[in-house]
Amino acid sequence: MAWNTIDRNEPVVDADASPVLSEAVCEKIKTFFPKYPTKRAVLLPALHIIQHEQGHVSWQAMIEVAELLEIKPSDVFDTISFYTHFWTKPQGEKVVTVCRSISCELLGGREVLAACKEHLGIGEHQTTPDGKYSLAVEECLAGCDHAPCLIINERMHKRVKPEQVPALLADAGNADHGLPRSDLFDPPVATNGSDEDVIDATSDVAEMKDSN
Ligand code: FES
Missing domain, CATH: 1.10.10.1590 (NADH-quinone oxidoreductase subunit E)
Structure with a gap:
């Protein structure tokens, strides 16, 4: 697999800008x-x-x-x-992330990515003009046994065929997973100060994987 280099360095810094972090x-x-x-x-x-x-x-x-x-x-x-996970400019309402690691690559991931590019009319790490979709590629999405995979926001789609991409992207419910958003990056919370009481928010992620 050849490396595909994307230059995301388009710095625009206004010295008089107001603070953005609340x-x-x-x-x-x-x-x-x-x-x-x-x-x-x-x-x-x-x-x-x-x-x-x-x-x-x-x-x-x-x-x-x-x-x-x-x-x-x-x-x-x-x-x-x-990290391709981080965006320096606004993402679309939905982010389509296509796996580019070996299992998906061998089973048609490259063709799925090409279909996403063609159907959305954008390249990697770009957003459609209407702001509906962004497209990204990432390494293994932890669904190798169901390759090729892609994720739309937090919903995993398995064994995707290129010809299914237009219908998949047209489906308004393609990003719904029916679970609350993960609390993974909320601050650790302990009820009485003991390590046992620290909330294991990763259970949300496990549930999401089980449900797919
Ligand atoms: S290689 Fe694609 S999910 Fe692991």
């Missing part, structure tokens, strides 16, 4: 500080919180979270640019 978001990020050895180590949870709240991590948000974590904005961008 006090609530900053406070939520700070609740992670006691759980990590350094503020820098809170960067990934912080980015998840920001993207969860705002849909993407803007250049201004990168500057502000860098200040909060006492690191350089370039350190924040280094991390964001490594």
Whole structure:
């Protein structure tokens, strides 16, 4: 599989821009500080919180979270640019994420991706002009035994054939999974301070996988 390089570096930073991180978001990020050895180590949870709240991590948000974590904005961008999960510009209402790892690749993932590109009229990490759909590719989506797979928002679609893509994208319910949104990136909560009481929010994710 050849690497496909996408340059997502289109920085537009206004020196007079108003802050974009709300006090609530900053406070939520700070609740992670006691759980990590350094503020820098809170960067990934912080980015998840920001993207969860705002849909993407803007250049201004990168500057502000860098200040909060006492690191350089370039350190924040280094991390964001490594993970395709993070978006530096607004995503569509639904994000179609196609797997590009080996099992899916061998079983037609490349053709599924091509069908998504053709039907949506956009490339990887782009959004349709009407803001309805964005398209992304990621490594293994943990559904290898049902390859080729794609995820629309948080709903997994298994054994997708290229010819099914138009109907799949036209289905208004294609992102519904019937479960509450994962609390995975909410701050850890303990009822009496013991480790046993820390909420295991990953159970939501397990339930979602079981339901597919
Ligand atoms: S290789 Fe596609 S889900 Fe694992």
